[in-house]
Amino acid sequence: MGTTSDQTAQHEGSKAAMGGLIVCPVDLDRPGLRVLDSGTGDGYWLQDLLGTYPRLVDGTLVGTDVTAAKFPKHGAPQPISLQIQSITQPWPSEWKHSFDLVHQRLVLGACGSFPHATAVRNLAELVKPGGWIQLIEPDQTCGIQDGPAMRDFIKLVTWVFERMGGHARYAYDVKRWLLDAGVVDVEERSVPNYLGARVPDADLARRTARWTADAMMPLLKYTEGHDGPIPIPREDLQTLVPRLHEELLERGGFYPLRVIYGRVPLAKE
Template identity: 80%
Template sequence: MSPASDQTAQHDGTKAAMGGLVLCPLDLDQPGLKILDSGTGDGYWLQDLLATFPRLRDGTLVGTDVTAAKFPENGVQPPISLQIQSITQPWPPEWKHSFDLVHQRLVLGACGNFPYETAIRNLAKLVKPGGWIQLVEPDQTCGVQDGPAMRDFIALVTWVFERMGGHARYAYHVKQWLQDAGVVDVEERSIPNFLGALVPDADLARRTARWTADAMMPLLKYTQAYDGPTPIPRKELQTLVLRLHEELLTRGGLYPLRVLYGRMPLTQEQESVD
């Protein structure tokens, strides 16, 4: 696994906030597990999971993303494999009911006009009976003590989501969508995700501040290509990256997450055996 860097700040910060990578009660020391990380980016979540649970070397770890842009240039080593797959497109039919764990983090909002509930239903179909699905999504609200730059950040993210055909508060519906997809024993946790100065570890505090501020760049490019009014005056948008970075370093911020997990029910035959 590559060393900690500003590029891994989101992963490391989320992991610290959650207290681990997997909250659902799946025994990751079992041999032969098959795990999917949807929206894997560079596959770092899978690499960290493998480093934490070495028994997974006997299993199959699959990462997918809409493009290969972030896949490591030198590839990845087995049991990890990466391939292109959009959450808005049909999944390989041979993957149906085959994974012990389907994981997806901070991806659902990229559906745009594609129905979120359909994306979740398609993910749930990949889970084998008795297996688990875990989704991590942003709460998209401000902390009570958040400063003006953090509030501008939330306002901008909300506006871009809605301009792209989505809904910024979709995370509040995920539990129902999971249940509608046949997932049972669904648990939902609200996780305080601290950024910058509120993070106890000094290095992680610096890295989360830098990464969060830099994450504004694609959103700002979107506003530049838009001729209409924006939720924040354009003059203030020009300084948002700098303002947010400085505010997070000195004051910190809160970007809460919602973690949801549940399992696919066993078949009647499996239940009778158990």
């Protein structure tokens, strides 16, 4: 994910929908903070956060991902460090209870059959007492103005999640999982997130349409090895990427996000 690629459309679109990078009331102007971005890609979220809160230059910013494929070849700018880490594997023991902020966006769906609640609890254990955790996941629902290609997109995502052992509306369970993990002051909100022609900025409209359509390719790849019934006719699957791209450019789409955040209590609480 480079700063000029279409893939940054996901980042810029989410940021615009949320009105910023952070919703939880963490004070990012304090010196020496430790921040973790799980599922970081190439660390662009951390770079944007650092540009927004320059005091973080004196802190520790850590980005993790299941693979180093998107990590910058020449390394991330200081004080950002990137390392390989799956949310389905144990985290380094020395990281537990050490971060002032743990952030993760659009990653839980990749858990597959690994218990989502366990992944959330493991993330919460990385937060120091008094620190915050913020999780962002898709609502997986259609808007009333969405067209047939966008509806096929939601059908396909739902089917793939169920085939992988999960369910598409898991975002509605995240609040409960945080509470079960001992997190307090948990809040959640649904954030309207628009795609394509429904985005006011013309350049971002084009980029969100392209990125969303291209994001279908791994899902289509997943269907190739499946001989059983699929909720979308095979001939429609073959044209889904161009159909979705054209539809988003012409009429746009609606893909709301759920933002869930909370605080790890102090020992005296």
